[in-house]
Amino acid sequence: MRWHWAAVILVLWALVAVCAPWLPLHPDAVSLTHILQGPGSDMWLGADDIGRPVLDRLLVGAGTSFRVAVWVVGLSAVCGTLLGACAGYFGGFWDRLLVLVVDVFMAFPGILLAIALAGLLGPGIGNLVVALSLVGWVGYARLARAQVLSVKRRDHVLAAQALGTGSWRIVLRHLLPLISAPLLVEATFGVAAVIVAESGLSFLGLGVQPPEASWGSMIRDGVRYMLVAPHLVLAPGIALFLVVLSVNLLGDRLRDRLDVRSQRMTLGGAGG
């Protein structure tokens, strides 16, 4: 039953993220009388070091992590899958080149490259998305290529080739639907990884710039006041933890379900 809670948390996260611009939030409202105030009835989650309401910043931060996650996972999944699927289907020179490039990317820690890139490109959400996508596409490309190699000799693909179907149509209509299950699972875990990476980079001061709110930069600012105002670290951390945990739970469940069903699906696919 745990995953019901996970789903509820994720729906809440997405709702808050999408609706944040229309909510009556004041994430940048500095108030000198409220500095480092703990949670209370007038400010549910207290105020930060310059008196801004933590709850409002938390909700805006949800929007930041959601936007970055959607963009990065979208961009890297689409580009990576297409590159990998085409390389696997066509083979030859470009395929070998892709394998060489993927080998290099897989051979050193991706987060390291993302940190270096985000730092050199300069801070900001746009650069963050570029840095994380440049690192992120590799996993999808490798997976898509391996999957295409395993199904491209199936009867229905050969039949489509015999009927003179164009290569693009075969890749998009006959191969991608067959290989989408593992990619979906990969993308789900990818969301968790991107959320952590975004807040991590913002924690290092390389991501979202002040005064914009991100859970990572909220934790970074809060660490200095841990002794007097622990809520500054606890609130964004709990939010981050719950969202990442929910995505991971959902990913686990999705993997278990799709693994079982993918066997049936491929049997049906080969027959039809």
Add this chain to the structure above:
Amino acid sequence: MPAYLVSRLMLAVWVMFGVSSVVFFLIHWVPGDPVEVMLGESVSGADREALRHALGLDRPLLQQWGAFLYGVVRFDLGMSLHQREPVLSLLDERFVATAELAALAFVIAVLIAIPLGVVAAARKGTRWDTAAMGFSLLGLSIPNFWLGPLLVMLFSLGLGWFPVSGRSGFASLVLPAITLGTSLAAILSRMVRSSLLEVLDEDYIRTARAKGLGGYRVLLGHGLRNAWLPILTLLGMQLGALLGGAVVTEAVFNWPGLGSLLVESIQRRDYPVVQGCVLVISLSYVVINLCTDLAYAWADPRIRLDQESD
């Protein structure tokens, strides 16, 4: 074995060449001029050109790339723009600190993960399994930069057992290593569980059980011993994640390692040092992977024979 060794070494050389080139071109491709950063705004154009020439930045890009690669081969990574010191000697000091941290984190991860994974596999489907895997899921979902401050709050500020940050003796190493080790332990315990479960289906396990050997004797002597090899390979791969995580963990605890040097030099736009940090971390990763692969091939003849017959 020689053929496998050669092919594996060639891949490692290619990867190092690729990594250094990717880093080189990224740094030259992103906006931002190191000369501007070094001299500031008030300097005349002629001085700027002189410095540019002295640093070799006015040469064609391909020529600079060649010079850079030639330098890498001779272990010459240039001078720091900020400190006028060779990059290599800067890296040298920091490398020991990071290696210390990574080693202890690794030991902690193995000490947590193996019992957890073995218990989960031995009692598959019971509450023990659920609890162990639940713990692993928690560990996977807590980012380093939150776990670190939480541990500091509890053990440094609350109980006063360990220093808050810095590098002064063994006590200061404990919290960073736990922070860094937890996420690795979480992934590792899942791997131990799944590779052990795979092995436990084999015929020789049934034979051992049929001979009347005890449960834990079969589990550890026959099961874990055979599950060990895939775990070893995955362990090598996960060390990369450990080195990446070290960047964040070092920032949390002000640990003077390669990671904090990387972040500092990014903020100062000290390009040669950034290049050096990325190169050294990647090189350690590649070397570790190479060693695990070779150890694996040495222990399991199927691997090297497979490769040679291709």
